[in-house]
Amino acid sequence: MKTKPEDRMAYEKMLPGVLTAQGFLGNDIRPLAEIIMEDEQEFIRLGLDFEDVANRLEVLKQAGEKGLGEPITVGKLLVQTGDARGMLPCPWGDGLYHKNAISVQPADKPQEACVEGEDMLIFSDLSIHLLRVHHFCQGLGSPFRLDPVFLKQLIY
Numbered sequence: 001m002k003t004k005p006e007d008r009m010a011y012e013k014m015l016p017g018v019l020t021a022q023g024f025l026g027n028d029i030r031p032l033a034e035i036i037m038e039d040e041q042e043f044i045r046l047g048l049d050f051e052d053v054a055n056r057l058e059v060l061k062q063a064g065e066k067g068l069g070e071p072i073t074v075g076k077l078l079v080q081t082g083d084a085r086g087m088l089p090c091p092w093g094d095g096l097y098h099k100n101a102i103s104v105q106p107a108d109k110p111q112e113a114c115v116e117g118e119d120m121l122i123f124s125d126l127s128i129h130l131l132r133v134h135h136f137c138q139g140l141g142s143p144f145r146l147d148p149v150f151l152k153q154l155i156y
């Protein structure tokens, strides 16, 4: 698979310490196009749609904002939004997004018992954009990775 120049530039910006301290790739060593392609296949396998998942995350974010920083119950989920601290550019260079953090977990599980990536999903405005526009769920091991299996289990 040949790497597109725009993907190569985006990839360099995803490395730790460029746009964010931790970067977007976690401990994933696959080329960017492969990460995207494999998550696209996983979405198809699970019957998920990128646009629909992005819309659901957006709805959860907007509902969570009503809690003004306190956890708020939205259906079967507990949503909490943190303060936005500045803006973050998309690694592909097509927009600026609030550097916020929205956490979503099952409402019936105590918050302190939730483990990130297992019961708790954490995302930002940029995560929603990356998912919707670039079909990029972030690399394996990235704290903001939107794992397709976990997404389906939690928000559907």
Ligand SMILES: [Zn+2]
Pocket (backbone or CB within 6 Å): 090, 091, 092, 093, 094, 095, 129, 130, 133, 134
């Ligand atoms: Zn973008």
